[in-house]
Amino acid sequence: MNSIHLPMVSLRGVGKSYGEHRVLHDFDLDVEQGEVVTLIGPSGSGKTTALRCMNFLEEYDQGEIRIRGALLGYTHTGNGQRRRDSDRNIAEVRAPVAMVFQQFNLWPHMRVIENVTAPLTLVKGIHRDAARKRAMRALERVGMANKADAFPAQLSGGQQQRVGIARALAVEPEVMLLDEPTSALDPELVDEVLEVIQSLARDGMTMVMVTHEMGFAAKVSSRVVFMEAGRIIETGVPSRLFTTPATDRLRAFLRTWFDRSRNGAIELPTNTRDH
Numbered sequence: 001m002n003s004i005h006l007p008m009v010s011l012r013g014v015g016k017s018y019g020e021h022r023v024l025h026d027f028d029l030d031v032e033q034g035e036v037v038t039l040i041g042p043s044g045s046g047k048t049t050a051l052r053c054m055n056f057l058e059e060y061d062q063g064e065i066r067i068r069g070a071l072l073g074y075t076h077t078g079n080g081q082r083r084r085d086s087d088r089n090i091a092e093v094r095a096p097v098a099m100v101f102q103q104f105n106l107w108p109h110m111r112v113i114e115n116v117t118a119p120l121t122l123v124k125g126i127h128r129d130a131a132r133k134r135a136m137r138a139l140e141r142v143g144m145a146n147k148a149d150a151f152p153a154q155l156s157g158g159q160q161q162r163v164g165i166a167r168a169l170a171v172e173p174e175v176m177l178l179d180e181p182t183s184a185l186d187p188e189l190v191d192e193v194l195e196v197i198q199s200l201a202r203d204g205m206t207m208v209m210v211t212h213e214m215g216f217a218a219k220v221s222s223r224v225v226f227m228e229a230g231r232i233i234e235t236g237v238p239s240r241l242f243t244t245p246a247t248d249r250l251r252a253f254l255r256t257w258f259d260r261s262r263n264g265a266i267e268l269p270t271n272t273r274d275h
């Protein structure tokens with residue numbers, strides 16, 4: 001039996017401008033089920049914008065983004081025209097997508113368990129008891145079940161981000177978008193969050209992540225996308241991309257990163273060395 005192959009997330013010719021300033025040009029990317037794709041590149045190169053377009057937190061103005069084949073954000077109306085979808089249609093198309101934010105975005109007046117339950121009851125319309133069970137499972141997954149009754153201010157930044165990840169996991173997404181999930185953390189709190197993300201990757205969670213942690217990108221990614229000035233310059237498996245960059249621009253970017261990084265060793269995962 002033939003089945004049509006649909007990538008989890010697919011971007012074709014995606015462009016995005018803020019006024020006169022074009023920040024994404026002709027962006028093409030397919031993310032397959034179980035892949036971890038990381039976006040790297042200099043500050044301002046459009047990584048976060050590309051990620052936010054993938055769940056329509058930012059409206060793209062050119063090209064197409066599809067989630068499991070469904071066009072995100074727009075409906076074609078013929079003659080090459082399209083109109084913005086209703087919020088309800090947009091929510092439906094992006095239902096398989098969950099996002100983890102740099103600044104955690106937890107509600108300070110709610111306990112941890114309520115922070116994780118609220119999107120399920122309020123957005124997904126799941127009954128409170130079922131939502132709490134799912135929320136507890138997600139908190140267990142990130143090792144935070146014992147803090148379910150704490151308030152965010154009682155937690156370290158690393159713990160708050162693990163709750164942020166649990167909140168995304170609780171909606172049982174098919175793909176997670178992570179926007180610099182460790183860059184708001186003190187250095188000693190980074191590893192606990194990276195370990196959670198790595199264990200999700202091992203379990204086959206599909207992820208697209210913006211990160212400045214090159215060592216981590218090398219360790220966890222199936223594919224790395226190097227961006228500059230809103231364009232994809234180079235894409236590849238980490239073992240190739242980090243060791244033999246094909247472009248001068250990536251070489252220069254990595255050299256700068258090595259120079260700045262105090263412990264700049266990139267440890268390559270053994271399972272991608274042969275690619």
Ligand SMILES: Nc1ncnc2c1ncn2[C@@H]1O[C@H](COP(=O)(O)OP(=O)(O)OP(=O)(O)O)[C@@H](O)[C@H]1O
Binds near residue numbers: 018046210
């Ligand atoms: N809401 C906005 N309004 C206007 N310009 C914006 C907005 N958001 C981002 N930009 C601009 O778009 C460009 C890309 O920004 P973006 O945050 O996507 O880059 P980035 O690669 O994620 O950067 P960083 O690594 O510093 O987070 C930048 O020039 C930025 O100033």
